[in-house]
């Protein structure tokens with residue numbers, strides 16, 4: 001995005017050198033990679049609102065950069081950062097066990113345990129640091145329990161259902177007998193992991209023959225819902241964007257379309273009826289999300305909620321339709337950061 005990059009260079013120059021002396025200018029924080037296009041877009045919009053941006057990069061600890069909590073104060077790269085009263089959180093790195101490919105198979109790296117334990121400590125440090133910021137009244141978009149590490153689809157479905165929003169008939173289970181019974185009753189069934197990270201698939205053929213595999217960890221099974229895939233962007237109380245994602249071919253999961261993964265998706269604006277907007281706001285609140293990317297299946301009068309994403313990718317919609325999502329996030333963080 002060349003034109004965006006020019007703006008960003010300006011913004012970076014302001015952010016790093018700053019025409020204001022440090023300590024007097026309003027600063028917001030971005031907990032995310034300085035090279036991430038969404039983080040940069042938010043920083044650019046914050047600059048337009050008169051705030052400088054301090055990036056704290058989530059891989060700082062992997063790189064051994066100094067980050068300390070000293071008697072309740074935070075020092076990053078040796079400098080105090082406690083003046084920062086608002087953060088945009090792009091994502092907290094999750095613990096992982098490193099693997100490598102050997103003879104075409106993925107195997108654990110010999111020293112995986114050490115790396116795994118380090119990544120676990122780092123994740124715990126970040127979450128605890130962010131929790132104490134939230135506790136001190138710092139604005140976090142979104143808070144640490146919502147900003148990745150873990151995703152809680154089963155809780156989101158519960159929250160949506162208890163608000164009265166329509167969700168697919170759902171079984172979340174590691175019990176092959178329960179899954180067979182659900183499939184016999186519902187018939188057209190899809191499955192997907194609790195944590196995401198895999199394309200949704202139809203429960204049929206080979207998958208039906210491998211149900212014993214799920215005893216190791218529960219999987220989400222759902223009635224298959226027809227209709228368009230909507231993505232709603234909610235920031236605070238405002239629905240900033242609401243679009244149907246359109247790909248040339250029909251897929252169960254639109255991300256399976258090569259045109260989508262190649263950046264060629266197009267979007268059609270879909271206005272939401274007031275009750276559906278209310279479900280979006282109330283569900284986000286119940287899930288502790290100030291900023292949410294909400295997935296809905298839509299056909300006619302039927303609006304069926306699938307999930308709420310706490311750190312959704314949105315820049316493609318922003319650039320193609322001009323929906324001011326980065327601006328809304330920046331406004332929320334900057335307003336929250338003001339004394």
Ligand code: ADP
Nearest residue numbers: 168196200222223224225252253254295306307
């Ligand atoms: P993820 O976190 O992986 O995005 P989603 O629940 O949003 O999880 O599922 C991904 C996509 O799969 C959805 O956007 C939709 O296209 C499709 N999908 C998921 N659940 C269903 C369902 N019950 N019926 C029809 N399509 C579904």
Ligand code: MG
Nearest residue numbers: 295306307309
């Ligand atoms: Mg989704």
Ligand code: MG
Nearest residue numbers: 196307308309
């Ligand atoms: Mg998701």
